[in-house]
Amino acid sequence: MSVLASEMPAMRFTRLILNRLQSQTTPSDTVVVIDVLRSFTTAAVALARGARAIYPVEALSTATALRGRLQNAVSIGAVGGGDPAPGFDFGNSPSRLIKVDLAGKNVVMSTAAGVRGLQRFRQAQHLYAASFVCARATAEAIRAAGAEDVCFIITGEWVDRDGDEDIACADYLESLLRGETVAPDDFARRIRESDFGQRFMTGGWPNLPRADLDLAAHADLFDFAMPVRCEGEHLVIR
Numbered sequence: 690m691s692v693l694a695s696e697m698p699a700m701r702f703t704r705l706i707l708n709r710l711q712s713q714t715t716p717s718d719t720v721v722v723i724d725v726l727r728s729f730t731t732a733a734v735a736l737a738r739g740a741r742a743i744y745p746v747e748a749l750s751t752a753t754a755l756r757g758r759l760q761n762a763v764s765i766g767a768v769g770g771g772d773p774a775p776g777f778d779f780g781n782s783p784s785r786l787i788k789v790d791l792a793g794k795n796v797v798m799s800t801a802a803g804v805r806g807l808q809r810f811r812q813a814q815h816l817y818a819a820s821f822v823c824a825r826a827t828a829e830a831i832r833a834a835g836a837e838d839v840c841f842i843i844t845g846e847w848v849d850r851d852g853d854e855d856i857a858c859a860d861y862l863e864s865l866l867r868g869e870t871v872a873p874d875d876f877a878r879r880i881r882e883s884d885f886g887q888r889f890m891t892g893g894w895p896n897l898p899r900a901d902l903d904l905a906a907h908a909d910l911f912d913f914a915m916p917v918r919c920e921g922e923h924l925v926i927r
Contacts, residue, residue: 718838720813724803725854729820730905734783739792743926745804752799762795769801784900802844816917822910828865830914853883873908
């Protein structure tokens with residue numbers, strides 16, 4: 690007997706701010722780590738440009754070592770504030786990656802917030818890297834997996850940043866998962882007007898180009914989600 694959508698149990702939602710966590714917290718069902726500016730916008734671009742897999746690694750030194758061990762590998766890295774990591778092939782800039790041919794490449798990624806969030810919640814039953822450019826596809830993947838409890842991890846809030854770019858993405862995802870008819874324009878505006886978003890607007894930060902913000906605020910640019918799985922000792926996004 691089929692079950693009507695109205696009779697299915699309601700999906701439950703919680704949120705955690707990565708920068709405020711004091712002790713290990715591991716939701717058991719579905720965890721969505723959100724980093725709009727810019728880690729998981731960059732990751733989505735890398736996959737769209739043909740990357741075979743993305744290996745999110747927290748420590749820069751570990752990322753450098755892993756790049757040396759993987760075949761056909763390149764590295765993407767940034768330090769706190771968004772400057773490129775020294776010695777890496779690419780910085781964490783989606784607009785600068787959008788024309789790079791990454792077909793068949795293994796991408797090792799190390800960033801200050803998004804990657805740290807994935808590592809923190811690597812024990813979740815279902816783990817996703819998410820951003821605005823693939824939000825609708827992420828919601829569809831979560832729904833198809835039969836999630837009951839969904840926890841959004843906000844990575845963009847810091848002492849000098851409100852993180853509203855990630856909160857807006859979480860709001861959009863939750864609306865989609867609730868089955869609401871929602872237009873993305875207001876959420877895109879919030880990404881642009883967030884504390885960090887405004888730094889891309891001013892032109893005063895050479896490693897925070899306006900083109901990155903324009904790309905990151907483009908809703909549903911890609912039609913794929915970014916599930917994260919453990920393969921041996923590594924987390925992998927495919």
